[in-house]
Amino acid sequence: MDPVLGVDRAFWYIFVVSAVLLTAITLVMIYFVIKYRRKNHPTPADIRDNWKLELAWTVIPTIIALSMFWVGWQSYTGLRNVPAGTVQIEALGQMFSWIFIYENDKETENELVVPAHSPVQLNIESLDVIHSLFIPAFRVKADAVKNFPTYVWFRTKEPGEYDILCTEYCGLDHSQMLARLRVIPREEYLEWLEQEDE
């Protein structure tokens, strides 16, 4: 399964179950507060516990929580298991820009160019403080730490342009540390790769 789809399904699963729970809790709470207001219901019942009910609302949420954990973990493995045949690119974070180094040592700054319909792996490191490379469109993010390489991978589809942001606070111009991801057709990419740096 496409990792983006896996992550999105995990989002939907957790959101929908949460929304149901939240709505139920809130409505029941409001209903009780109105129905059992003192004017209507002057003598309270004396109920202190009910072990069956308490057991139920311990066991059922445990099952739900574990299922969410599993869905989340599955989608995580999708982001981590890199398929064979990826385009390998080095991504280096520095205050306050991203440098990308391609397989033939071509370098770009704040612009990442990758071929369409292809798995791409970014090997990430920092040149100074901690940064974090985030491509919302592909649901990937990894911290850039000096001397501690990390990676992300994603599968490109049709050509297009996406944002790359820094999500680990890195100083004065943290919010200006932006790059563009350009997905272009494979032939164009190969041509671009051979061009001399402008």
Add this chain to the structure above:
Amino acid sequence: MSATPSFFQTPSPPGLTGIKAWLLTHDHKRLGLMYLWAVLFWFVVALTVGFLIRIELMSMGRTIMSAEVYNSAFTLHGVIMIFLFVIPGIPAIFGNFFLPIQLGTDDVFFPRLNLLSWYLYMIGGLLALISLFTAGGFPDTGWTFYVPFSVGTNNNVSLTVFAAFILGMSSMLTGLNFITTVHRMRIKTMGWMQIPLFTWSLYATAWVQLLATPVISITLVLVIFERFFQIGLFDPDRGGDPILYQHLFWMYSHPAVYVMILPGMGVISEIIPTFSRKAIFGYKAIVASSLGIAVAGSLVWAHHMYTSGMSDVAVFVFSLLTFLVAIPTAVKVFSWVSTLYRASIEMTPPLLYGLIFIYLFSVGGLTGLVLGAAGTDIHVHDTHFVVAHFHFTMFGGTGFAFFAALHYWWPKMFGVMYNFKRAYLAATLATVGFMFHYVPMFILGLKGMPRRYYDYLPQFSQGNSLAAVGGLLLFSGIILMLVNLVLSLRSRQVAAANPWGGCTLEWSVPSPPPLHNFVSEPRVMAYPYDFSEIIARESQGK
């Protein structure tokens, strides 16, 4: 009983009069009030800074401050809110004031240490204040002080970190005092299963304070050493490990979020039964869940670090443990709502704040599931989604529990009642503002807006301007709430000893309580939330 002078009026011994009667007091109630004013001062400062941050983000580019000021502002907001408001708030004020009374005793186990804790708190606050205006100004690192940035930046990191160290000492000593008080000072007739839930929650909290705080203290000292002596523990340029810092930092700071929320849950566990006039549902389960949260919450710190580059095995383990912490929290929420079933509910400002707490905290808890799950966390980690999530838990949760506690115990602490209409209006304003303020941030985060962002891309502008409107409502609601409470001290509408019909021990003593808390030997009930006497007395009165 009306002849007993309150702790305000009891004459002080010679040499301890006037201001000294407060500054050198060993009385837990006076210390509680001294904390109250200090904590409220810092709360208003940090609230205002937070509001200014929101104004800055209202539109793209520069609105009211430069990027430098902005970066210091969110650090200042975080440091003050965490170390000077949310962590000490409920335990230091209401814990100090009410824990001994709920236990049927006259003070904490170490009254002098209690005074020292207050001074440490004040010194910590003072140092934070000094660091604003000296050597390079307030740090721009965020309250997390991540290395290597915090080691390299020129701002006044060392002094601020030292302030946090001092505040940690204060928090630890308060925890130590509460643990010893619960064990050694509890009235003989009170068994473990007769302790009120607020005190139980403080007891669970105190263990976390005592066991986890040393970790951050050591870590913060190491950061100072790293800055002065370039040791190379954390700085990768000297062979250090920045991820080690994150582990050490969160090893305290995640348990610390339970230090922040557990006392708030304790407050709600008092308020719901009192105004329902009905036993809390599942007393033992709530006690067990408090202890369960304290233990399990200490084992989940690295869920802040899924993207840090730590191993996938670690991600698996910490994600699994994180989901297990959700269970005791869910049990508490279900117990509170079930307490309302077939109750006799009286709507009052503290109950309204309590119900709002349940809603806001549930949103915070449920959105936490998205962050606990490994795959989804990767996308929203360090975005505005996280900002919204922890404000729902820390502000909607602890903050609103704090407001609920203020309204619940205000008549007991000062002997005066506040205006209800204004209190309701303030609560409504604050809640509506809260939703408009933080819900857009969830969406911004899902769309990919990172946190700690001075400026943003055009696609994020709509959500940010909406949040600004919410921020304005929220800010005015809270100011109105505080003004209403302060005004009650002037109008002096006298409050009864037990205005709400509560049945824990603090409601059996006059408002405000006498110096030694009890006029006669406290009578401990077999079950702490048995309202049958209150109900019987009321029906006789009619």
